[in-house]
Each structure stands twice: as structure tokens, then as C-alpha cells.
Amino acid sequence: xxxxxxxxxxxxxxxxxxxxxxxxxxxxxxxxxxxxxxxxxxxxxxxxxxxxxxxxxxxxxxxxxxxxxxxxxxxxxxxxxxxxxxxxxxxxxxxxxxxxxxxxxxxxxxxxxxxxxxxxxxxxxxxxxxxxxxxxxxxxxxxxxxxxxxxxxxxxxxxxxxxxxxxxxxxxxxxxxxxxxxxxxxxxxxxxxxxxxxxxxxxxxxxxxxxxxxxxx
Amino acid sequence: xxxxxxxxxxxxxxxxxxxxxxxxxxxxxxxxxxxxxxxxxxxxxxxxxxxxxxxxxxxxxxxxxxxxxxxxxxxxxxxxxxxxxxxxxxxxxxxxxxxxxxxxxxxxxxxxxxxxxxxxxxxxxxxxxxxxxxxxxxxxxxxxxxxxxxxxxxxxxxxxxxxxxxxxxxxxxxxxxxxxxxxxxxxxxxxxxxxxxxxxxxxxxxxxxxxxxxxxx
Amino acid sequence: xxxxxxxxxxxxxxxxxxxxxxxxxxxxxxxxxxxxxxxxxxxxxxxxxxxxxxxxxxxxxxxxxxxxxxxxxxxxxxxxxxxxxxxxxxxxxxxxxxxxxxxxxxxxxxxxxxxxxxxxxxxxxxxxxxxxxxxxxxxxxxxxxxxxxxxxxxxxxxxxxxxxxxxxxxxxxxxxxxxxxxxxxxxxxxxxxxxxxxxxxxxxxxxxxxxxxxxxx
Amino acid sequence: xxxxxxxxxxxxxxxxxxxxxxxxxxxxxxxxxxxxxxxxxxxxxxxxxxxxxxxxxxxxxxxxxxxxxxxxxxxxxxxxxxxxxxxxxxxxxxxxxxxxxxxxxxxxxxxxxxxxxxxxxxxxxxxxxxxxxxxxxxxxxxxxxxxxxxxxxxxxxxxxxxxxxxxxxxxxxxxxxxxxxxxxxxxxxxxxxxxxxxxxxxxxxxxxxxxxxxxxx
DNA sequence: GATGAATGAGCCTTCATTCAT
DNA sequence: GATGAATGAAGGCTCATTCAT
Numbered sequence: 001x002x003x004x005x006x007x008x009x010x011x012x013x014x015x016x017x018x019x020x021x022x023x024x025x026x027x028x029x030x031x032x033x034x035x036x037x038x039x040x041x042x043x044x045x046x047x048x049x050x051x052x053x054x055x056x057x058x059x060x061x062x063x064x065x066x067x068x069x070x071x072x073x074x075x076x077x078x079x080x081x082x083x084x085x086x087x088x089x090x091x092x093x094x095x096x097x098x099x100x101x102x103x104x105x106x107x108x109x110x111x112x113x114x115x116x117x118x119x120x121x122x123x124x125x126x127x128x129x130x131x132x133x134x135x136x137x138x139x140x141x142x143x144x145x146x147x148x149x150x151x152x153x154x155x156x157x158x159x160x161x162x163x164x165x166x167x168x169x170x171x172x173x174x175x176x177x178x179x180x181x182x183x184x185x186x187x188x189x190x191x192x193x194x195x196x197x198x199x200x201x202x203x204x205x206x207x208x209x210x211x212x213x214x215x216x217x
Numbered sequence: 218x219x220x221x222x223x224x225x226x227x228x229x230x231x232x233x234x235x236x237x238x239x240x241x242x243x244x245x246x247x248x249x250x251x252x253x254x255x256x257x258x259x260x261x262x263x264x265x266x267x268x269x270x271x272x273x274x275x276x277x278x279x280x281x282x283x284x285x286x287x288x289x290x291x292x293x294x295x296x297x298x299x300x301x302x303x304x305x306x307x308x309x310x311x312x313x314x315x316x317x318x319x320x321x322x323x324x325x326x327x328x329x330x331x332x333x334x335x336x337x338x339x340x341x342x343x344x345x346x347x348x349x350x351x352x353x354x355x356x357x358x359x360x361x362x363x364x365x366x367x368x369x370x371x372x373x374x375x376x377x378x379x380x381x382x383x384x385x386x387x388x389x390x391x392x393x394x395x396x397x398x399x400x401x402x403x404x405x406x407x408x409x410x411x412x413x414x415x416x417x418x419x420x421x422x423x424x425x426x427x428x429x430x431x432x433x434x
Numbered sequence: 435x436x437x438x439x440x441x442x443x444x445x446x447x448x449x450x451x452x453x454x455x456x457x458x459x460x461x462x463x464x465x466x467x468x469x470x471x472x473x474x475x476x477x478x479x480x481x482x483x484x485x486x487x488x489x490x491x492x493x494x495x496x497x498x499x500x501x502x503x504x505x506x507x508x509x510x511x512x513x514x515x516x517x518x519x520x521x522x523x524x525x526x527x528x529x530x531x532x533x534x535x536x537x538x539x540x541x542x543x544x545x546x547x548x549x550x551x552x553x554x555x556x557x558x559x560x561x562x563x564x565x566x567x568x569x570x571x572x573x574x575x576x577x578x579x580x581x582x583x584x585x586x587x588x589x590x591x592x593x594x595x596x597x598x599x600x601x602x603x604x605x606x607x608x609x610x611x612x613x614x615x616x617x618x619x620x621x622x623x624x625x626x627x628x629x630x631x632x633x634x635x636x637x638x639x640x641x642x643x644x645x646x647x648x649x650x651x
Numbered sequence: 652x653x654x655x656x657x658x659x660x661x662x663x664x665x666x667x668x669x670x671x672x673x674x675x676x677x678x679x680x681x682x683x684x685x686x687x688x689x690x691x692x693x694x695x696x697x698x699x700x701x702x703x704x705x706x707x708x709x710x711x712x713x714x715x716x717x718x719x720x721x722x723x724x725x726x727x728x729x730x731x732x733x734x735x736x737x738x739x740x741x742x743x744x745x746x747x748x749x750x751x752x753x754x755x756x757x758x759x760x761x762x763x764x765x766x767x768x769x770x771x772x773x774x775x776x777x778x779x780x781x782x783x784x785x786x787x788x789x790x791x792x793x794x795x796x797x798x799x800x801x802x803x804x805x806x807x808x809x810x811x812x813x814x815x816x817x818x819x820x821x822x823x824x825x826x827x828x829x830x831x832x833x834x835x836x837x838x839x840x841x842x843x844x845x846x847x848x849x850x851x852x853x854x855x856x857x858x859x860x861x862x863x864x865x866x867x868x
Numbered sequence: 869g870a871t872g873a874a875t876g877a878g879c880c881t882t883c884a885t886t887c888a889t
Numbered sequence: 890g891a892t893g894a895a896t897g898a899a900g901g902c903t904c905a906t907t908c909a910t
Contacts, residue, residue: 017890020890036340037340037341053892119340123336123339123340125333126255161419161420169390169416172413175389176388176389179392183339185349199379211378231873258899268875270901270902271875272875274902275875469777470777471688471689476906485871486870488873488906489869491906497904497905554774555774558771561687562833606828609823634820637854665887665888671895693879706896713880874909876904877905879903886894
């Protein structure tokens with residue numbers, strides 16, 4: 001009855017807290033991406049994770065907290081991604097800006113599921129306080145960093161213009177092409193998306209960002 | 218009891234089909250903006266319009282169709298706005314591009330409610346087929362137009378670069394700053410938003426779009 | 435504006451009270467037959483009658499009363515039918531019983547719509563008081579008549595058995611084959627239905643009801 | 652507060668799936684019988700079962716499927732009843748026909764609630780496809796059996812007549828007296844109902860079915 | 869008479885949450 | 890830890906009824 005060698009007992013083996021949480025968070029991203037915020041239910045999340053209905057509540061206490069944890073996960077993952085990219089980038093501001101741009105289209109980050117989940121969080125007014133609470137500081141950190149890099153490169157290159165606006169354009173262009181990838185019926189591919197953001201950098205910093213997607217420092 | 222000024226008697230006043238539909242659509246935009254897609258209920262829409270919930274179904278048959286009609290309304294309104302702007306713009310491509318950019322930030326269009334509603338429709342996976350069906354052709358028309366104008370201006374000004382990408386950047390930058398206006402805790406104002414998009418145009422077409430938000434043809 | 439020769443005014447011409455009522459009752463029978471009791475709505479009845487929604491209530495005050503009037507109509511029609519059949523039948527009890535049986539399968543009465551409506555009224559518990567109130571006396575009259583005829587024929591023919599039971603069997607067999615016509619996937623036709631009831635009469639009164647559906651008095 | 656005898660705690664007691672399903676099906680039969688098809692609501696069914704309305708959907712997914720399960724239950728119960736009766740009946744066709752007739756008036760089957768529910772399913776056009784899908788095969792099996800028995804007895808006894816029609820009359824007479832029990836204000840009792848069907852058998856097969864409800868083989 | 873907009877009660881269904889096992 | 894039965898609030902929708910026009 002309690003034979004641990006019985007295969008029927010195997011699926012029931014208890015996973016660690018953290019493993020279960022991650023499993024449920026990934027399922028949540030997937031469900032949000034596919035069904036949208038409005039039709040994301042705990043039941044569907046649990047089903048996709050191959051778990052029972054009640055377990056999601058057991059691990060996260062409430063749907064609200066599961067969504068918050070999901071947003072946290074996405075935000076941390078995003079931050080870790082660009083930080084890793086920065087770590088291996090050269091010291092020149094153009095290098096670092098290029099690294100940040102490229103990082104946004106890394107295969108781990110620029111996944112259909114993850115893009116759709118981001119869009120859902122942006123679009124849902126209900127989630128705005130959630131978003132502020134969980135991504136606000138990460139976003140602000142990113143923005144300060146990009147602002148600084150643009151200011152440095154502006155000074156180095158003697159370019160005209162407003163660094164804050166340029167940083168903003170770089171950021172929102174990325175978000176915009178992400179939206180395109182979600183919204184359009186026959187969207188362009190990830191390379192074209194990256195090239196589009198690169199074109200912005202090339203327009204702002206023509207002597208550093210070449211037309212062919214290469215740095216020309 | 219028969220006091221016609223009694224507000225309780227007002228809802229029973231009959232309006233024409235079109236007036237009621239518009240009233241309900243405006244209420245829908247308002248509710249989506251405030252509560253998000255997931256928490257937009259027929260009941261709340263009706264309450265905000267000061268009507269009974271049954272009336273929404275009477276006029277639109279279902280929630281789905283009310284949302285579709287709302288999206289149609291937004292889409293038509295947006296299209297009418299930029300077409301009107303084009304109608305009074307000069308023939309030069311720079312004039313026309315500037316008109317299109319400015320139109321996106323017209324007070325009628327760039328309303329908090331309307332921006333939030335647009336974002337909600339973009340973000341909700343559930344509404345993607347709806348969006349395609351109701352805005353797809355308008356979007357495509359806008360994009361073709363902007364593509365053509367960029368191509369003309371590129372040729373006229375002897376600028377380097379890819380017209381399609383430039384048109385795309387102009388469009389997604391607008392969407393991006395709209396998102397900022399929705400997402401940020403302390404967003405910049407509409408003028409700064411417009412200036413941001415203008416900065417893109419100035420970077421792409423420096424001899425036509427001056428740094429001060431003025432055409433320099 | 436009030437040109438009576440304008441063809442557009444023709445469909446609006448006001449019908450007499452009785453014509454409208456009949457029109458609505460026929461529509462009700464049709465809707466009950468097709469959709470069943472549970473899905474019979476005033477709206478559908480009005481639509482099928484080609485009239486406006488509110489008119490049904492205007493003429494019948496409530497749905498309940500429309501159904502009652504429909505049942506009255508069916509009941510009166512049924513009664514009128516067998517009374518007419520009796521009026522032209524000979525005086526012999528066998529003649530009169532045969533006339534009653536045949537009357538139940540007259541093309542005017544034994545219509546799919548009407549059968550289905552009868553079944554609906556029988557089946558719907560809710561309508562049982564309604565049924566009693568509106569058909570009870572007609573049913574009782576019919577039953578007394580048939581009881582009497584069976585008693586006479588029993589005496590005349592020297593048959594054994596209980597007249598009341600025989601009358602009951604004749605009646606319920608008719609109802610039963612009606613139900614068959616409604617319930618079965620591939621029911622037999624009206625002639626076979628009539629032959630079935632005739633077979634009962636032939637079993638009870640073999641010297642009067644021949645095997646070939648002919649009286650053998 | 653934790654008193655297990657407190658009735659308020661009872662509903663929270665968990666039962667197995669099958670027990671709950673049966674409980675809800677019995678409640679459904681009862682509500683259909685009392686209120687009719689049109690006024691059978693999940694809420695009323697749940698209330699009568701002493702459960703929450705959500706549970707009905709939990710166990711049956713939809714009202715439609717609850718009704719289908721109810722019909723299945725009735726149909727299986729009916730079939731099991733006459734099969735059990737056949738199992739203990741003698742081999743002679745008259746014995747078997749008599750067993751079938753008597754089975755239809757067994758106290759378990761011929762309950763007011765169950766009769767009313769049957770009538771409701773017959774009468775409601777909406778439920779006709781449901782009926783075909785769930786009772787069609789059982790009905791056909793019963794009919795084939797009765798056809799065969801009548802044919803055998805006809806041959807054995809040298810009776811004139813059409814076996815199929817006789818079988819049909821036996822069946823519809825049963826249904827008809829059932830309807831009487833439902834429809835009439837002061838119906839006769841179950842014994843008289845049985846005697847009525849017996850009278851039919853006696854008329855068809857006089858040398859086997861005696862006038863006193865006894866087989867005379 | 870006739871129309872159809874408007875109301876609101878009531879239904880079916882979904883789903884977050886609780887909790888006995 | 891894990892399961893899944895049970896609850897009940899809330900949402901979408903239908904429809905009988907009312908009533909201004």
C-alpha cells in the first residue's frame with residue numbers, strides 16, 4: 001500500500017517548495033499568454049502544471065499572490081538577463097548600449113509566451129499597482145542606467161539632442177516591436193525586430209552604430 | 218410621482234438606438250480604462266451609463282459584441298482623426314508625417330481613458346482575433362500610408378536607411394509613449410510625449426524636422 | 435403621411451381583436467411544438483406571428499393567459515371535431531365509436547404541431563391546473579360519451595368485459611399512438627396509427643369491428 | 652462550533668462522486684415531477700438535495716448533462732426492472748408478457764415522481780434528441796422483445812391479428828394509463844391501471860389471459 | 869392599436885477559496 | 890504536502906412585463 005517502488009507512487013513524490021512554485025509560475029505565464037489575463041484561472045494553471053486545483057492556493061495563498069510572484073519572476077529574469085549581458089560587454093557606452101539592446105531579444109527573454117505575459121500585465125489596469133510594486137524599481141534602475149549611458153555617449157560623440165528622450169525612445173521602441181510581435185497577424189521575425197531598434201540607435205549615434213548592425217567604434 | 222425632473226424617471230426616457238449605443242460604448246471605454254479588461258462587466262458598464270444591465274444586451278446582444286463595437290468605435294475615431302489631420306496638411310511628405318505624428322497626440326484621441334482602452338485591447342490575448350477583425354484593415358492602411366511618406370521623404374532628402382523600418386519606429390514610438398503614459402507612476406505630459414516622437418523624426422530626417430519641434434522645409 | 439393608399443401602410447392595418455388573438459395562438463402552438471414548453475417565449479411567438487414583442491401582452495395580458503387561451507383553443511377545436519363527426523354518424527353505437535376513433539386522426543386534428551402541443555401540455559406539471567381548468571370538462575364529457583357508447587355496444591353485442599375499462603383503453607391507445615408519432619425517430623404513419631386503435635376495437639367488439647378497418651354491422 | 656451533529660456542518664461532509672450524483676439525480680426527478688421541465692432549475696435541484704448549486708455543476712458540468720444523466724438513470728432503472736421480472740418468469744410467452752405488464756406497475760417504477768418525470772421528458776420537444784440518444788436503444792430492445800413474445804403467443808394460440816400492432820397497443824396502453832395517473836384530477840389507482848392493461852391482453856389472447864387478472868394457461 | 873426601448877428578476881455558469889480527508 | 894469535494898459570490902444572458910411614444 002505504501003510501497004515506494006510502486007510506480008503509481010512516483011508522480012506523487014513531493015517536490016520542494018521552490019520547485020513547485022516555479023512549476024506553477026511557468027504554467028501561469030503560459031496560461032496568461034494563451035488565454036489572456038481575463039481568462040487565466042487557477043484551475044487552468046493547475047491543470048497545465050499537472051497539479052491539483054487546491055495546490056496553487058496552498059503554495060501562493062491566493063490568485064493575486066500567484067500573479068504577483070509571476071510578475072516578480074519575469075521582472076527578475078529580465079533584470080538578470082541584461083545584467084549578465086552588461087557583465088560581458090566592453091566599457092564603452094556604445095558597447096553597453098548595444099549589449100542592452102541585444103539582450104532584449106535574447107532567445108530566453110524574447111519568447112512568445114513571455115512577451116504575451118508582459119503585454120498582459122501592461123494592458124491590465126487592474127495590475128498596474130501590482131506592476132508598480134513589483135517592477136517599478138527594476139524599471140527605474142534600467143532607465144537610470146540607459147539614461148546615463150546615452151548621456152555619456154552623447155558627450156563622447158558630440159551628438160546633439162536630449163539623452164533622456166533618446167534613452168526613452170530606445171526603450172519604447174523595444175516595447176513597441178514586442179507589441180508588434182504579439183499583435184500583428186504576420187509579424188516580422190526577431191532579427192528584424194532587433195534591426196529596427198538598432199536603426200534607432202544608428203540614427204541617434206551614427207558614428208557609433210553602423211547601418212549593418214555593427215558597432216563602428 | 219410624475220415629476221419629469223425626478224432623476225429616477227430619466228433612465229426610462231427613450232433614446233434612439235444610435236444614441237444609446239454610443240452612450241454604452243463610452244461607458245465601456247471608461248470602465249475598461251479604470252478596471253481593466255478582466256474586470257469589465259456588463260453590470261459596471263450599465264451602472265456607469267446610468268442604465269439597466271439588460272439594456273446593454275438588448276442593444277448589443279452580448280458582451281463580446283459590445284466590446285467589438287467599442288473597438289470599432291475607437292478604431293474609426295482614430296482613423297477619422299488622422300484623416301482629418303491629413304486633409305489640412307500640406308502636400309510635402311514632411312508636412313504629412315508631422316501631421317500624422319501630431320494627430321496621435323490630439324486632445325480628443327490622447328485621452329487617459331482611450332489610451333488605457335487601447336492598451337487593454339492590445340494586452341489581452343483573448344481580444345487578439347477581435348482586434349485583427351476590427352482594426353486590422355485600419356492599421357494596415359495607416360502603415361501603408363506612413364511607409365509611402367517615409368519612402369518619399371527619404372528620396373527627396375537623400376537620406377540613408379530603410380523606409381519601412383523608419384515608419385515602423387515612428388509608429389511604435391507613439392505606441393510606446395502611450396504605454397508610458399499608462400504604465401508609469403509619474404509619467405511625463407503629452408507635450409513631452411509628442412516631443413519624444415518628434416525626436417525620432419528629427420534623427421531620421423534632420424534637415425526637415427528641426428530640434429525645436431518645427432518643420433524646417 | 436396618412437395616405438391610406440400608400441402600400442407601406444397596408445401591413446399596419448389594424449386587425450380585429452379576434453383575428454390577432456387567433457394569429458398569436460397559432461404562432462404559440464407552432465412555437466411550443468418546435469421549441470417545447472421551456473423555450474417558448476413571447477418574443478418568439480410574436481416573431482413567428484410577424485408582430486411586435488409588446489403586442490402579445492397587449493392582447494393576452496400575460497404569458498400565462500396566452501397559454502391558457504392556446505389550450506382553450508386546442509380543446510375547443512378537438513371537441514368541435516368529434517362533435518361534427520358524431521353529427522354525421524349513424525345512430526348505432528358501433529357507428530358512433532368508429533366515428534370518434536376516426537375523428538382523432540382527422541388531418542385537421544392530427545397535425546404534428548398540434549400533437550406536439552398536446553404532449554407539451556400533458557407533460558408539463560406546471561400546466562396541470564391549467565389543463566384541468568381548461569380541458570377538464572371537455573375531457574369528462576368525451577369520456578362519459580365513450581363510456582356510454584361502449585356500455586350500449588356491450589349490451590347489444592353480448593360482449594363480456596368492463597365498459598369503462600374498454601372506453602379507457604380506446605382513449606389511451608389514441609393518446610399513446612399520438613405520443614409515438616411524436617417520440618419515435620421513424621414513426622409509422624397516420625393510417626397505421628388509426629389501424630392500431632381500430633385493432634383494439636376489433637379485439638373488444640369482434641362482431642362489429644372487422645379486421646379490415648370496416649364496420650360489420 | 653465543531654459539533655459534528657450540527658446540521659450546518661453536514662453538507663460539508665464529503666461523499667463519493669457516485670453517491671452525490673445519485674443524490675442529485677433523485678432530487679432532479681423530484682423537481683421535474685413537481686415543477687415541470689420548464690421550471691426545473693439547478694438552484695431548486697440543489698436546494699432539494701440540501702447542497703449548494705455550485706455542486707451540481709461540479710458533478711455534472713451543466714444542467715443539460717444533469718438532465719441527460721437523470722434520463723439515463725430512469726431508463727436504466729426501467730430496463731433493470733423488467734429484466735429482473737423476466738428472469739423470474741416462466742418460459743411461456745404468456746407468462747413473459749404478463750411479467751412485463753406487471754413490471755410496469757411495480758411500486759419502485761410506478762411512482763408519482765417517476766411517472767411525472769417520464770411524462771415531462773416525453774412532452775418536451777427540447778428533450779426529444781436527448782430522449783432518443785439516451786432511451787432509444789432501450790426502447791427498441793423492449794419493443795423487439797414484446798413483438799417477439801406476441802408473435803410466439805399468436806402462433807401458439809392460433810389467434811388472428813398483427814403481432815406488432817398488438818405489442819404496440821400493450822405498450823401504449825401502459826403509457827396511456829400512466830398519463831392518466833398524471834393528468835386526471837381524481838385518477839384510479841395502480842391496481843385499476845394494471846387491470847386496464849390486462850384487459851387489453853385478455854381481449855387479444857382470451858384463452859391465456861383470464862378476465863380476473865389470472866393466467867389461464 | 870401598435871411599437872420597441874427599458875427594466876429587473878431569475879437562471880446557468882465560472883471560479884476563487886475553504887477544508888475534510 | 891496533496892487532493893478534490895464543497896461553497897457562494899459574481900458574471901453573462903434571457904425574458905416577462907411595463908410604458909413612452
